[in-house]
Amino acid sequence: MKRFEFRISNFEFVLCLLLVSCSAPVDKQQPPEVKPLGKVDFPAYQKRVLPNGLTVYALEYHEQPVVSLRLLIKVGADHDPAHLAGVAAFTADLLNKGTKTRSATQIAEGIDQVGGSLEASADMESTTLSAGALTDSVELAFELMTDSLVNPAFAQQEIMRAQQQALSSITADMEDPDFIADAAFQRLIYGPHPYGHLENGTLTSIPKIRREDLIRFHETYYAPNISALAIVGDLSTAEAFNLAERWFGSWTKKDVPQPDTQNVPKSEGRQVVVIDKPDAVQTEIRVGQTTVRRKDPDYFNVLVASYVLGGSGSGRLNQTLRVERGLTYGAYATIQPRKGPGSFYSTTDTRTEKTAEALNLLLEQIQKFREREVPADELQNAKSFLIGSFPLSIEVPNNLASRLTTVFLYDLGDDYLKTYRERLATVSAADVLRAAKEKISPENVVIVLVGKAGEFTKQLEGFGKTDVIPISKLNWDSPNLR
Amino acid sequence: MRVAALLFALLFLQAPVSRPKPVEYQENKLPNGLTVITHEDHSTPVINLQFWYHVGSKDEKPGRTGFAHLFEHLMFKGSAHIKPEEHDKIITNAGGVSNAYTQDDVTVYWETFPANYLEKVLWMEADRLATLDVSEENFKSEREVVKEERLTRIENPPYGDLFERLYGNAYEVHPYKHITIGSIADLNAATISDVREFYQTFYVPNNATLVAAGDFKNDQALAWIRKYFADIPKGQKPITRSDAQEPPQKMERRISQSKAVPLPAYVAGYHIPADGHPDSYPLVIASNILSEGRSSRIYQSLVYDKRLALEANAGGNFTEDPNLFFSILIMNRGASIEAGEKALNAELVRLAAEPVSDKELEKAKNKIRAEYAFGRESVQQKAQALGHAAVIHNDTASVNTEYDLFMKVTKEDIMRVAKTYFRSENRTAVLLTPPGGNRGRRQP
Numbered sequence: 045m046k047r048f049e050f051r052i053s054n055f056e057f058v059l060c061l062l063l064v065s066c067s068a069p070v071d072k073q074q075p076p077e078v079k080p081l082g083k084v085d086f087p088a089y090q091k092r093v094l095p096n097g098l099t100v101y102a103l104e105y106h107e108q109p110v111v112s113l114r115l116l117i118k119v120g121a122d123h124d125p126a127h128l129a130g131v132a133a134f135t136a137d138l139l140n141k142g143t144k145t146r147s148a149t150q151i152a153e154g155i156d157q158v159g160g161s162l163e164a165s166a167d168m169e170s171t172t173l174s175a176g177a178l179t180d181s182v183e184l185a186f187e188l189m190t191d192s193l194v195n196p197a198f199a200q201q202e203i204m205r206a207q208q209q210a211l212s213s214i215t216a217d218m219e220d221p222d223f224i225a226d227a228a229f230q231r232l233i234y235g236p237h238p239y240g241h242l243e244n245g246t247l248t249s250i251p252k253i254r255r256e257d258l259i260r261f262h263e264t265y266y267a268p269n270i271s272a273l274a275i276v277g278d279l280s281t282a283e284a285f286n287l288a289e290r291w292f293g294s295w296t297k298k299d300v301p302q303p304d305t306q307n308v309p310k311s312e313g314r315q316v317v318v319i320d321k322p323d324a325v326q327t328e329i330r331v332g333q334t335t336v337r338r339k340d341p342d343y344f345n346v347l348v349a350s351y352v353l354g355g356s357g358s359g360r361l362n363q364t365l366r367v368e369r370g371l372t373y374g375a376y377a378t379i380q381p382r383k384g385p386g387s388f389y390s391t392t393d394t395r396t397e398k399t400a401e402a403l404n405l406l407l408e409q410i411q412k413f414r415e416r417e418v419p420a421d422e423l424q425n426a427k428s429f430l431i432g433s434f435p436l437s438i439e440v441p442n443n444l445a446s447r448l449t450t451v452f453l454y455d456l457g458d459d460y461l462k463t464y465r466e467r468l469a470t471v472s473a474a475d476v477l478r479a480a481k482e483k484i485s486p487e488n489v490v491i492v493l494v495g496k497a498g499e500f501t502k503q504l505e506g507f508g509k510t511d512v513i514p515i516s517k518l519n520w521d522s523p524n525l526r
Numbered sequence: 527m528r529v530a531a532l533l534f535a536l537l538f539l540q541a542p543v544s545r546p547k548p549v550e551y552q553e554n555k556l557p558n559g560l561t562v563i564t565h566e567d568h569s570t571p572v573i574n575l576q577f578w579y580h581v582g583s584k585d586e587k588p589g590r591t592g593f594a595h596l597f598e599h600l601m602f603k604g605s606a607h608i609k610p611e612e613h614d615k616i617i618t619n620a621g622g623v624s625n626a627y628t629q630d631d632v633t634v635y636w637e638t639f640p641a642n643y644l645e646k647v648l649w650m651e652a653d654r655l656a657t658l659d660v661s662e663e664n665f666k667s668e669r670e671v672v673k674e675e676r677l678t679r680i681e682n683p684p685y686g687d688l689f690e691r692l693y694g695n696a697y698e699v700h701p702y703k704h705i706t707i708g709s710i711a712d713l714n715a716a717t718i719s720d721v722r723e724f725y726q727t728f729y730v731p732n733n734a735t736l737v738a739a740g741d742f743k744n745d746q747a748l749a750w751i752r753k754y755f756a757d758i759p760k761g762q763k764p765i766t767r768s769d770a771q772e773p774p775q776k777m778e779r780r781i782s783q784s785k786a787v788p789l790p791a792y793v794a795g796y797h798i799p800a801d802g803h804p805d806s807y808p809l810v811i812a813s814n815i816l817s818e819g820r821s822s823r824i825y826q827s828l829v830y831d832k833r834l835a836l837e838a839n840a841g842g843n844f845t846e847d848p849n850l851f852f853s854i855l856i857m858n859r860g861a862s863i864e865a866g867e868k869a870l871n872a873e874l875v876r877l878a879a880e881p882v883s884d885k886e887l888e889k890a891k892n893k894i895r896a897e898y899a900f901g902r903e904s905v906q907q908k909a910q911a912l913g914h915a916a917v918i919h920n921d922t923a924s925v926n927t928e929y930d931l932f933m934k935v936t937k938e939d940i941m942r943v944a945k946t947y948f949r950s951e952n953r954t955a956v957l958l959t960p961p962g963g964n965r966g967r968r969q970p
Binding site for chain 2: 072073075076078079080081082084107108109110148149152153155156157158159160161176177178179180205208209211212213215216218219220221222278323324325326356357358363366367368369370371372373393394395425428429430431432433434435436438439440441
């Protein structure tokens with residue numbers, strides 16, 4: 045059992061010296077002084093754009109004889125056809141399930157035989173193919189990744205198999221209170237906009253997906269000019285670019301329609317939705333609204349706000365709900381970034397009888413946040429975490445690859461990884477308060493409660509208009525779940 | 527282009543087979559019994575520090591299940607110079623991450639932080655080892671948090687109690703019978719005097735191993751470790767552990783229960799030997815052949831060909847005392863759990879009946895090779911591997927020497943362990959079925 049679970053894997057020098065304790069008494073009363081850390085830079089990498097428009101990042105890492113590949117395409121569930129949630133995820137899922145020249149099993153056997161991995165998935169705004177291999181088999185990883193990317197067969201048998209898997213998986217999700225709370229919250233704040241789609245589809249949308257939908261999606265949106273490949277590992281930069289050009293160079297460029305990130309509804313008024321799960325022993329709570337775009341200059345202010353409110357176990361929400369009251373195993377606040385308006389929300393769970401008490405405390409903390417400036421020491425702590433955690437985020441190849449492709453996804457600019465710490469450092473208490481007043485409110489929020497409704501809905505009087513929906517009656521294809 | 531590709535491929539063919547790099551380390555013991563393991567890695571200015579206390583839920587006294595884990599939470603509730611909850615604050619304000627976990631055999635406290643904080647973190651860890659100070663009020667409020675954790679992990683999620691049911695039935699006398707989180711009744715029965723006794727018995731330097739991996743100079747790190755830990759006295763109380771021996775299981779145990787789960791689930795546990803036993807290596811290779819990757823036998827049979835299962839896995843839980851080898855199924859909508867159980871068991875029996883192919887054996891070993899390489903990239907992964915070798919194996923060198931034991935596994939070894947352990951009399955199976963059966967429509 046871990047203490048926190050955040051939602052948001054023969055040289056011996058055994059010198060058995062008998063060490064003697066120090067003769068002089070040690071002062072343990074005072075904490076030792078911490079000297080400043082030298083300047084830490086993102087490891088050197090090279091970026092090149094191939095003639096077909098594919099952006100390639102190459103970064104050398106020789107700690108172990110391994111290579112990580114990560115290809116990000118700027119297309120996700122935000123491009124799902126209306127009423128056909130899940131097409132982007134489904135298309136990605138089928139990439140490594142057979143190509144023009146290889147069956148699904150041949151692909152699996154090929155990559156497994158060398159101890160490697162090859163996965164593909166889509167989320168809201170991107171599709172990602174990732175592969176890992178020992179250096180001795182990196183060539184095969186490139187070969188299987190590009191074949192899956194460019195030549196997927198979308199065989200009818202594989203589509204049916206994937207549909208059955210998806211339906212079983214969604215059936216299981218639909219009984220998981222944590223999943224339901226997250227999905228319902230996103231659905232409600234975004235209304236009809238694709239950002240509210242369930243990324244993996246619904247029990248009604250999945251059976252409607254046809255082979256033509258997948259072929260069309262792949263032909264329309266998979267293109268090198270909206271994609272970036274990060275190669276991080278035990279290869280020279282020159283070798284990495286050679287491999288990229290050889291395997292990805294013939295992928296054809298095309299014009300790709302852009303998603304609508306403009307017409308996203310704003311949260312207005314308070315909406316309380318209770319999803320009744322009669323066998324629940326806890327209530328899952330989500331409170332929040334839409335917020336700034338990832339590229340908005342206010343993003344850093346809202347980020348600091350979310351950190352102070354609930355970015356860690358030391359945040360205000362966890363201190364109040366867990367440490368002071370013992371109401372929950374954890375209470376956090378988080379930003380889900382999007383190219384368009386993202387979301388800002390708080391999350392916790394508590395035993396059924398404490399539902400109203402926990403919700404009240406949560407709303408109180410959000411309200412307080414808007415009333416006065418964050419004290420200097422709290423602000424400093426938040427900034428020092430956000431800035432200080434940089435070295436931890438650049439340690440292993442996967443994280444390095446992911447940081448590079450994220451910069452590409454949100455179009456943050458080549459100097460972003462160099463400058464964002466300085467930008468964070470300039471955030472002031474007044475900036476945070478202004479952003480909180482504009483972007484965070486206990487009034488214009490969606491509140492989702494998943495639990496045993498009969499035992500707590502009466503306590504909710506005064507929280508606003510409450511809609512109770514039995515879990516069996518949820519309509520995930522409708523923006524209001526009805 | 528094609529010729530170039532061929533030439534390039536030839537170059538790679540000639541490249542030697544990649545072998546994971548070993549983890550170099552130093553091991554020292556202070557006079558008070560504290561074991562110290564250090565690994566220098568200057569690639570990024572970060573350090574991971576882990577404190578392994580050799581006490582877990584198997585060391586709890588009767589009527590106090592869940593106590594080792596509750597105690598883990600209390601280690602964040604303040605000591606002589608650190609206020610309650612301040613430990614995490616100091617680490618996170620530095621940009622670091624701090625957490626802890628409790629298992630059957632050990633309780634591990636760890637933090638990853640920028641390299642300039644090493645001395646301060648050592649000072650903090652020494653403070654709570656020597657002077658933990660938990661108030662009655664903090665004890666009671668943290669107990670509520672732990673009860674809430676039980677609801678979050680075990681009681682509210684649909685399949686949360688599957689393993690509690692399995693262990694409760696697979697074991698008769700060994701303390702692995704209860705899962706780490708314990709029962710609400712036992713948590714309620716715990717007192718602050720239990721806290722003191724547990725602390726004085728198990729949280730002593732001679733029952734702890736400090737592992738540090740990362741960007742430091744070894745001499746400097748050892749000097750600080752001596753400075754803050756050398757004068758903490760050895761424990762005065764004898765460390766007593768349960769010597770319960772689980773009697774061999776003679777008959778299959780089968781528990782069929784009706785529960786409101788979305789899809790039927792099946793989990794079986796076979797008694798196997800402890801971590802580090804010679805048979806544990808062929809069992810790991812066997813689990814790779816059974817369920818590692820989409821080309822594995824169980825995936826191919828149950829998920830791909832027969833389309834019976836949403837998820838199907840097999841693998842051993844290797845711990846200090848003998849534990850279980852699992853096989854697990856979550857059924858597809860409309861699929862029969864009996865058919866799933868039959869197909870799953872057939873794969874285990876097949877391993878005992880016929881040798882695996884050369885290619886499968888090579889594939890399983892390549893997976894180990896990759897796991898060693900990908901699993902030892904970060905300082906946290908390396909410290910974790912060192913701590914496990916030192917405490918669970920009581921042989922730090924095994925962090926590197928085990929690799930060759932995996933590579934030496936033969937087809938005959940796999941058949942032998944499959945015959946020895948994958949027997950129905952040695953199995954405990956738990957079946958969870960929704961009240962109305964598996965009603966989901968079977969898809970085309």
